[in-house]
Amino acid sequence: MNSPLDLAHLRRSCSQCSLQQLCLPAGISGPELDRLDEIVRRRRPIARGERLFRIGDSLEAVYVARDGAFKTVTLSEDGDEQVLGFHLPGELIGLDALGGGAHRCEAVALGDANVCEVPFSQLTDVAAQVPGLQQQLLRVIGHSLNRDHDHMGMLVRRQANERIALFLHGLGERFRQIGQSSTQFKLPMSREDVARYLGLALETVSRGFTRLQEDGVIDVHGRRVEIVDIEELTRLAHGGEDEAPRTRRARSTP
Amino acid sequence: MNSPLDLAHLRRSCSQCSLQQLCLPAGISGPELDRLDEIVRRRRPIARGERLFRIGDSLEAVYVARDGAFKTVTLSEDGDEQVLGFHLPGELIGLDALGGGAHRCEAVALGDANVCEVPFSQLTDVAAQVPGLQQQLLRVIGHSLNRDHDHMGMLVRRQANERIALFLHGLGERFRQIGQSSTQFKLPMSREDVARYLGLALETVSRGFTRLQEDGVIDVHGRRVEIVDIEELTRLAHGGEDEAPRTRRARSTP
DNA sequence: CGTCGGGTTGAGGATCATCAAGTGATGTGG
């Protein structure tokens, strides 16, 4: 019963997972959770750059990162990629195939990662029998929708700095939800990824970060980010003036 | 059995609805369809400007327009609205509350409309018992997700003209899906709505339309649009050069 | 006929994309 194998399995089971309350098992327990647990496949570690699925692949499973982060991208006909979303641990990946049964985007690991894979047809089977799972599945899908809407909220903001502030603020919040610091984190993605996510040029993102640092709002070194003045960041994110109000700063005035 | 009341009901039932194959009933028939039909409420006509729900309202139902169109909007703290999406007949409205149980946006009728209202808890109940409905519900949600992704695809395009071309092209496709002409239609929304949807200034949208007309790609009079050169429109939508290449054209030459 | 809302058009200037060069970390091979 308690063979090493079982222990290993238990250690990785949903009931032991720190993301339990954010993931599909939220609100489910006992034998019902076991039913879900049975169909979850824990895959070998994924290497940076590896893909969970590609455009056109038929919908086999949905995925959740246990750790590590992913981006989903589409490729425009002229070859360059658009970043549709970033996926932190606990956030469902692969829902883009729900509509047509085939994936419309690719999921790429931003760093080494571990994922759980849930065969989709089995998931819906179990969901039909476990009301709590059906509810939670819909809730998780809803969260994904909300993130897309937040993303649009960034894209529609005209000023590059607003988009960037919004991005950093939102990312912090998402880190908080998975139990990490919302003010000090390492960006899982490159500047280029951020740019393609925000609809900006790479250089504009870089300049935006620099500007926020100059204004004492954040502290950046490469991918390490610390949010120093969360209030000001929030203000900027919501269309506040560009100039810091208290911290008067001379801006290359001729 | 065939009292006028029954007839009236039948005429409006899902099984009689022209949108059946695009809507929740797709792939369902017989007694199972009846079960769905029973929980659907057909509401009195909705007037232009009326709202199906407001921000903060708890999730009571999802909605589908039988005719007419809606927009969903969020209000930024400084009061101006962002258009999250347009909803043509057959497209589910209200999914934004799936995640948190409360609506994050408002659904506003763009013109007079008729909607079906499906109480959400009953919908999930029936879906748990009718596998076909569960599948279709997920598929419809997936379509909504896809539209959001298409929307992002427009927002990320840098050039205003690309966004506008993409918008018109996509709208045409959606009209086609509901059995209307994809090349000749009346925009249900104002220029301002389009602008807030595309993240552009109202004037830029107006100029974009004019430009497309000058180039012989479309024919616009107010909200009436005819797509004259669908090929060229597609080309422009995907980042083709602004100037028409073959069809050399004198621009606004008297 | 006057007004009002929605739409178009024009002029000017700020923002951001583009091109281009420079920096700094990391890794590789001699």
Add this chain to the structure above:
DNA sequence: CCACATCACTTGATGATCCTCAACCCGACG
């Protein structure tokens, strides 16, 4: 251990795009 290559990022200069402000047009409607 040091040159050297590579990659991610930063910084600078310039010009096009599109936002802003403003006027104007037009059709609807009282």
